Amino acid sequence: MNFYKDHYDVIVIGGALAGLSSALMLAEKGKDVLVLERHNLPGGIASSFVRGGIEIEAALHEMMSIGEKDNRLKVGKFFDDMGVDIEWLKVPEAYHASLPGLEVTLHPGLETFAREVDEAVPGTYRKVLDLLNLCTTVFNSVNELSIHPMSKAKMLLKHEAFVKTAGYTAQEVIDSFDLPKKAQDLLAPYWIYVGSGFNTLPFTIYAVLMADYVGFGSYIPRKFSHEMSLKMAERAEAMGVQIEYRQHVDKILVRDGQAYGVRTARGDEIYADYVISSSYPNKVYTSMIEPASAVPAKAIKMVNGRRLSLTAFSVIMILDDTAEHLGIRDYSVFRGDTMDTDALYEDLAGLGPYRYLTCICHNLGNDTATPPGTCSYSITTLPRVDGWKTVKAEDYDKVKHQVAAQMIDDMSEYLGVKLRDHILEIVIETPMTVNRYTNAWNGCIYGYAHTMEDHIIARLQTAEEESFIKHLEFSGAHAISGDGMGPAVTNGRKAAKNVLDTMAAEEALK
Ligand SMILES: Cc1cc2nc3c(=O)[nH]c(=O)nc-3n(C[C@H](O)[C@H](O)[C@H](O)COP(=O)(O)OP(=O)(O)OC[C@H]3O[C@@H](n4cnc5c(N)ncnc54)[C@H](O)[C@@H]3O)c2cc1C
Structure with missing residues (x-):
């Protein structure tokens, strides 16, 4: 049996929320889709991991655009319509400030x-x-x-x-x-x-x-963000999508200004009418297009002109007692020494001590988040790439532990509990971790920043002229809607819609 077919309608690079949303929508319209994911699991950032026998949420604090069962917003409705059955839990509060x-x-x-x-x-x-x-x-x-x-x-x-x-x-x-x-x-x-x-x-x-x-209000899946990606992948396969893991796409093949396939790191050349990329445009236009001469100068100018948004630094702990005993009262706390957002944005360019933290006690939104008698607590800041790009390999461990220590101490002071005395398991995620696991450009989690010149409405208007290579679409937090897991789903759908529209337009011309 051949590993790959001779030809697909669409190849999707990346099997995380955005890529899987594209795949689901295309499969629903009867298209023949191949998803190539470099990791051995679906989900990208929407994942979890196990330490000391306990499953731990890798990232998600809260999902937007879900809504109540009888009044779904666009992302919740998409999951329902696609038959991706998630047990959604409503987050009890907006936040504690x-x-x-x-x-x-x-x-x-x-x-x-x-x-x-x-x-x-x-x-x-x-x-x-x-x-x-x-x-x-x-x-x-x-x-x-x-x-x-x-x-x-x-x-x-x-x-x-x-x-x-x-x-x-x-x-x-x-x-x-x-x-x-x-x-x-x-x-x-x-x-x-x-x-x-x-x-x-x-x-x-x-x-x-x-x-x-x-x-x-916001929502979380009972079985963590990985519930979304696992069920999306399962559903996509049931709808006929071929998903292959441990397949890193090295090159997008282009002829006469049009994408016609990909080459994987192990050397397979696979052909399709369309390619959808979860890889950042920065990565695609600087090193993935073959031949490189097919990349117009305007594409490089476009990616250089966009401001990268934030990356993430997160300390995730499993604590040896319940939230109630530890005096943790809120699911979500935003803590800062100022609420001047522009000053805080400047602060995020450095390597700490960070002035604005966002903290989650998962058990207060999900009573089955960890085994009885324990709780999960994460402290996160979302630095800009600037500072982290300057960290030398030999200093990485020291800087990482310094930043984590500051965040743990700050929240210990706020909670009135010495968190260090209660840690059963601890994981520190840095921008480098995000980059390593998802291949995200500089470890960015939100794609490109929203500014007065570059935001969703402006991007909708310039989308056509920024389509530099025919039959190549982008699907990820780096696409039009930007930011986070809900928008990644929306971006994935938008990429699939663009493919379907182009297919219909080209068919009409025949
Ligand atoms: C600590 C943390 C907390 C967060 N909290 C929230 C939150 O509370 N709410 C929220 O909405 N968002 C949150 N986010 C952001 C959110 O996780 C991301 O914006 C979103 O998951 C991005 O999804 P994606 O599908 O675009 O990309 P990713 O999840 O980055 O996935 C990209 C996928 O493509 C694969 N891939 C990349 N290149 C290749 C290649 N060349 N070949 C094959 N496969 C490839 C990767 O392996 C990966 O699976 C958080 C992120 C972090 C790190």
Whole structure:
């Protein structure tokens, strides 16, 4: 039996959330799909690992765009429609904000959230609710416009709030609500999930973030993020997708400006009408296209012009007692010595001590997360690539342990518990770990940063002119929607849709 067929409709490079979403959507439309994954498991970052006999979540804090069973948002609906049956658990709170002068727990639901901000900063209810309602209006417009693009004039009529706020930063729009600083601080902690300071971040992105997470709450799979990727892979195979693990794609083969196949590290040449890449455009255009002369100068200019978003540094611990006994009360804590997002963004360029941490006690969202009598606690910061690129191999271990120690000590002080005395297992993930496991460019987890010049709406408009090689699409956190696991699924679907649209257009021309 041949390992590969002579020809496929589509080859997908990478079997993580984005790549598997592309594969599922194409298989549903009857396309013949091959997924090539370099790891021996599906999932990329959406994975888990075992230490001391305990399964540990590798990354996920919370998923956006899932929604209740009877009111699914786009990612939750996609899983349901594809028959990927996940046991979703709703995260109990939005977050606990531990900021100068503020120790406040906020819950999802626009009115609940506004009321709780008002309890901490009296007199702000109406303004906070108005801001959140504006976010929701913009969120609805973005969802509609990403499916049904329309002319600017029509947009102005149907999506006035979206058009009016689109040219402003998050900070400019928030400032227009004239809220006291403490209330503004309570509205900012999620900024790290989109990785840009508010003076750079388009309001549109802030609006989507807040409407989705605060309006609908966030979710986690009971069996960790790996539940998503394992079930997606299982379902894709049941739908006829061929998935091959331990197959690293070295080259994307191009002829006459069009992709026609790939070559793997073990030398197999495999042919297809289309290639979808989970590998970053930076990697593809600088070293994967064969012949290299098929890469237009504009492609290199494009990747050099984009600002890479954040990577991750995470300390994940299994503790020897329950959350309750250790005095851990919140699923999610955002802790910083300031809520000036632009100053925090600058701080992330270095190697610590980091001023903004995001912490999760998995057991408070998932009662089966670890064996009875233990709990899982992770402390994460999302540094920029800048600082970590400067670490020399001989210093790596020292720097890694210094940063982890600072984070453990900071959260020990906050919790009033010496975490070091309770560690059964500990794992430290660095930008290098992310790079090594997923091949992500510089260990980036969010693709390219959202800025006023480069964000989802601008990317939708330039997508066609940035399609430098015919029949080659990109699917991953580095594609149009950017950021995180939910958007990776959306990006995977978008890449598949582009392939299906091109197939239909070319068929119509025959
Ligand atoms: C510590 C941490 C916490 C996080 N928390 C959250 C969170 O709470 N919520 C959230 O939404 N997001 C979170 N993220 C971000 C999120 O995990 C990523 O944005 C998302 O999983 C990216 O998915 P992806 O499919 O684009 O890529 P990846 O998961 O990076 O997968 C890429 C896949 O392609 C494969 N691949 C790459 N190159 C090749 C090649 N040449 N040949 C074959 N295979 C290849 C890789 O092996 C991998 O399987 C977190 C990330 C980290 C590290």
